[in-house]
Amino acid sequence: MHAPDGFLTAPTAIATGVLSAGAIAGAVRASRPELDDDRIPLAGVTAAFVFAAQMVNFPVAAGTTGHLLGGALAAVLLGPSLGLVVVAVVVLVQALAFADGGLTALGYNLFNMAVVTSLGGWAVFRGARRLLPASPTGVTLAAAVAGFASVLLSAISFSLMWLFGASAAVPFDRVFAAMVGVHAIIGVGEALITAGVVAAVLAVRPDLVRGADGVDPGAERARLPRTRFVVIGLLTALVVAVGVAQFAVDEPDGLERVAQDLGFEEAGREHLLANSVFSDYATTGVASEPVSLALAGIAGTLLTLAVGTGLLLAIRERRGRDPARADQTAT
């Protein structure tokens, strides 16, 4: 997401630049007490860690990989203000010393990759911690939710900027759907890595996790309230689905459009499921469009959930049955 020069219009670059500079200045002031103690080397080495962590590619699905944004992780580990300062330094050095991201694009790159991820991630983290028990497991789960939300928020912020400062006439809803769709998947990776790192640090040096205040590391591991977590997760997924579905358009998408223009749409047979109740992301037979889109979104989420659960159960069963395989995973 390191946008190059001239990706968005000049007014957008200036406006986001002012916003980012303000946020960073505020964060610098807020983290002064911690850095007053001349602990700059610590912040610097942590920034190097974030940079290195961004270089580690993680698998998304067979063949494709994503990489960490790290804003939520830095906020959970260092607190929102120092986290923001550290990630902002990373983005700044990437633009200036590695030519990754344009110099005039610094305003929106800093905003999307440092400000939104660390502050937004922190807000979600605090909210999630309130709902979850004050145990290491609770903190780890809250970190996962924050990691996922930070990537999604970053994608949403990016598409909103496109709405105001597009350098080409691509409709907002298409950009939004593409960005949020892709990043919902990348966000899962971010969530897993963020949670994994927080869990590992909690196990070795719980005093280094700033977001774990009020947690007694010595306390026995509280059992994960599984039902509560599943219910929360399901509700979040449904809310996202209902919201995102509103942006689904019944206009043909890019590929369909190309197909139309090239005239091979006729040749393509109607989709097998074209007459199913949810074709074109809206339930047939429901008059109000938002309601119908929302219904389609909910149905899609439940369907995905069911298929995913079934897949996981199937894999687990196969592993259980195949002793050689089970042995392999155990060692």
Place this chain on the structure above:
Amino acid sequence: MGAGHTHALYVHEHSVAHRLPAHVKIVATFAVTVLIATTPNRQALAFAGFAVLLATVARLSRIPARFLLARLVVVAPFLLAALFLPFVASGPRVEVLGVSVAEAGLWGGLGLAARALLGATASLLLVATTEVPELLRGLERLRVPALLTQIAAFMVRYLEVIVAEVTRQRRAMTARGYDPRWFWQLKPLAAGLGVLFVRSYERGERVHAAMLARGFTGQLPALVEERPTPRSAWLVALVVPGIAGLVRLLAGFGDLGIGGGVG
């Protein structure tokens, strides 16, 4: 550790561009990228002029073309996006090679690609002719808060060490047969990063303690002697944005779509 002191993107050479003070070069580069970033989509002539200008600067600074081209891959994802623009944009459509595409999207894609490539080239020329400590010093002279530049300095200083640690960790995991392909195989990777964070943090604590023991008071001593910038340095450096501005003017402002606005 072990590796040289210079940065991977720095090209050791002797040229006018290498000798100029860093802050002067930062200002000049920023001015050029502003001009590039605000050039409207249809100004093909202006883009060509910028390309010739940057190529000349590269030649005079003895930066090999192969070096620049190899480093331009950082903008590749956005070139891909530019490739899709003609198909997803709205508005009147035109025929190109028998394929109907949105006219605005076509120009938008070309403009996007040109600005991304030229902007990245300008930034690369700055990095290739300036060592990173110099760059950070230059930023400080341009009134960027010392706190940020000092954190950045430590970051750059320890980056190699920490990247080497990641590499060793990854190699050890691979040697033990770990080759993740799916989401649910991520846990060891995340745990490894957690260990890396603790190690980095503890290294930071040790570095800090060692610096305190040697009398660190929160101010880093200047290793480079500060000299007043001669006016000639500014004159030389600002020739480049000057020519870029002239190119913009000569190519005509056209419909003045600010920042490559639609059209």
